[in-house]
Amino acid sequence: MLINFKIIYEKHFRDVYRFIYSLCGDESLAEEITQETFLRALTHIDSFQGKCQMKVWLCQIAKNIFFTHQSKRKRISDCEIDMDNSLPSQDQPLVKALAQKDEALRIHKIVHRLKEPYKEVFTLRIFGELSFAEISQLFNKSESWARVTFYRAKQMIHRRMEEEGSFE
Secondary structure, eight states: OOOOHHHHHHHHHHHHHHHHHHHHOOHHHHHHHHHHHHHHHHHTGGGOOSSSOHHHHHHHHHHHHHHHHHHHHHHHHHHHHHHHHHOTTOSSOHHHHHHSHHHHHHHHHHHHHSOTTHHHHHHHHHTSOOOHHHHHHHHTSOHHHHHHHHHHHHHHHHHHHHHTTTTO
């Protein structure tokens, strides 16, 4: 089946964009997700079986990308909330400290010195943006194990940061 992707793009871009914009209400995010949608569709066009309209297939891809984006944002936000709740006296959560170059280097050094599996679980969760379910599958452990290991890694990092005077 020979498909002219340029025609598909021109015909459906506006519909996919409007669909995503209706979900997020953010023009730049809607445009970014729409572009990602067409890139994914292009790389997976051979999986389109024609059982639904092309526009429906594209909107399904867009919706999946949007929900993945939202879950990543939520994970980062949850991590910031967790950090605030676990150290009430702390001025800034660990994730915000990572955004500052000086603090980020200090945190990376501490993470590098963590023992396994704490180092890997923390890295996969924060930098790899994996869910606890995905981490648990990698280690062949329970999701609870992944959560507890991540929590303990955060505590170790906070404790070492406090010892070094980073959170004063």
